[in-house]
Amino acid sequence: MPGKPSQEKQVEMGAVENGAGEDLGGLTAEELRQGQEAALALEDMMALSAQTLVQAEVDELYQHVRPLGQGRFGRVLLVTHRQKGTAFALKKLPKASTTLRGFLYEFCVGLSLGSHSAIVAAYGIGVESVDSYSFLTEPVLHGDLIAFIQPKVGLLQPAAQRCAAQLASALEHIHSRGLVYRDLKPENVLVCDPACRWVKLTDFGHTRPRGTLLRLVGPPIPYTAPELCGPPPLPEGLPIQPALDAWALGVLLFCLLTGYFPWDQPLAEADPFYEDYVIWQASGQPQARPQPWLGLTPVADALLWGLLDPHPRRRSPVSSIRGYLGRPWRQRAGEAEEAPQGEKGDPE
Numbered sequence: 001m002p003g004k005p006s007q008e009k010q011v012e013m014g015a016v017e018n019g020a021g022e023d024l025g026g027l028t029a030e031e032l033r034q035g036q037e038a039a040l041a042l043e044d045m046m047a048l049s050a051q052t053l054v055q056a057e058v059d060e061l062y063q064h065v066r067p068l069g070q071g072r073f074g075r076v077l078l079v080t081h082r083q084k085g086t087a088f089a090l091k092k093l094p095k096a097s098t099t100l101r102g103f104l105y106e107f108c109v110g111l112s113l114g115s116h117s118a119i120v121a122a123y124g125i126g127v128e129s130v131d132s133y134s135f136l137t138e139p140v141l142h143g144d145l146i147a148f149i150q151p152k153v154g155l156l157q158p159a160a161q162r163c164a165a166q167l168a169s170a171l172e173h174i175h176s177r178g179l180v181y182r183d184l185k186p187e188n189v190l191v192c193d194p195a196c197r198w199v200k201l202t203d204f205g206h207t208r209p210r211g212t213l214l215r216l217v218g219p220p221i222p223y224t225a226p227e228l229c230g231p232p233p234l235p236e237g238l239p240i241q242p243a244l245d246a247w248a249l250g251v252l253l254f255c256l257l258t259g260y261f262p263w264d265q266p267l268a269e270a271d272p273f274y275e276d277y278v279i280w281q282a283s284g285q286p287q288a289r290p291q292p293w294l295g296l297t298p299v300a301d302a303l304l305w306g307l308l309d310p311h312p313r314r315r316s317p318v319s320s321i322r323g324y325l326g327r328p329w330r331q332r333a334g335e336a337e338e339a340p341q342g343e344k345g346d347p348e
């Protein structure tokens with residue numbers, strides 16, 4: 001299964017104003033308040049963090065061990081602290097392509113999420129060098145989830161269920177802070193152990209407060225929710241909601257269970273796989289499943305129909321996954337599951 005770029009083609013347009021009688025673009029006043037509080041808290045944290053940035057070249061402070069990864073915006077390096085020897089992942093964003101505000105934003109979102117077992121821990125250390133900004137997080141040393149998804153097969157069912165449970169919990173935590181993650185894809189899920197028992201979400205560069213207005217300006221990708229593909233409810237864009245992450249989680253689960261994307265884009269008129277899905281989902285008849293869904297069970301259908309409901313207000317929240325764990329999601333014969341498990345995160 002090939003990797004996909006993130007939903008980068010969404011252009012941020014501002015935030016919904018809370019005026020009396022004003023159209024909130026489908027948001028309730030409470031949802032709007034949560035997003036506004038999150039935005040204010042982030043602004044405060046960014047102002048404070050700007051004052052405490054360490055001014056130094058990275059090499060003066062940290063020893064480069066090896067590259068860990070490369071994204072479109074930054075390089076991530078495994079480094080050790082020159083005096084203490086502590087290992088860190090250092091994300092380095094070149095000033096040529098990153099503003100101070102953009103850097104502080106990503107740095108502070110990671111910090112504001114605090115500690116969660118399925119979110120990469122951020123240390124409150126930001127470094128400004130002549131050509132770059134950098135921040136430190138915990139290193140996660142078994143690569144990202146894309147390498148574990150076997151094309152046309154997916155993951156073993158227990159691993160898929162563990163990933164699903166952990167990612168749902170991480171997203172729930174993000175939503176509880178008034179934020180929407182917006183970039184769920186296997187490349188942003190880091191794996192802590194060779195058996196893929198423990199995963200952590202990373203890369204908060206696209207995370208935004210609930211209610212931020214966004215528009216899709218390029219072609220959608222499988223993870224793009226359909227409400228972003230139509231005309232936005234407000235001229236400035238769609239006020240974003242956690243339902244965008246629920247959709248992306250549904251697509252990711254399908255990939256984990258089959259090794260395929262369910263469709264290329266959620267546009268019934270342009271994508272026959274999506275059109276078949278919409279008809280099937282609306283029929284409520286699990287037995288009439290379209291071809292890509294043949295290997296799944298009615299339990300998985302019910303879960304995915306909820307997460308992949310085309311109507312965002314009817315869509316199930318990410319927490320709905322909990323009600324489906326421990327039941328069969330795939331009809332694969334001889335799915336022998338896996339060797340007895342040790343504790344979460346144990347090395348093999």
Ligand SMILES: Nc1ncnc2c1ncn2[C@@H]1O[C@H](COP(=O)(O)OP(=O)(O)OP(=O)(O)O)[C@@H](O)[C@H]1O
Pocket residue numbers: 006068069070071072073074075076089091120137138139140141143144187188190202203205
């Ligand atoms: N804490 C970490 N430990 C180990 N590897 C990491 C860590 N953080 C990131 N990586 C690796 O580096 C890659 C790029 O990191 P990241 O996604 O943060 O960069 P980006 O430029 O924001 O990417 P994108 O193009 O998705 O926006 C990841 O896919 C992952 O393989």
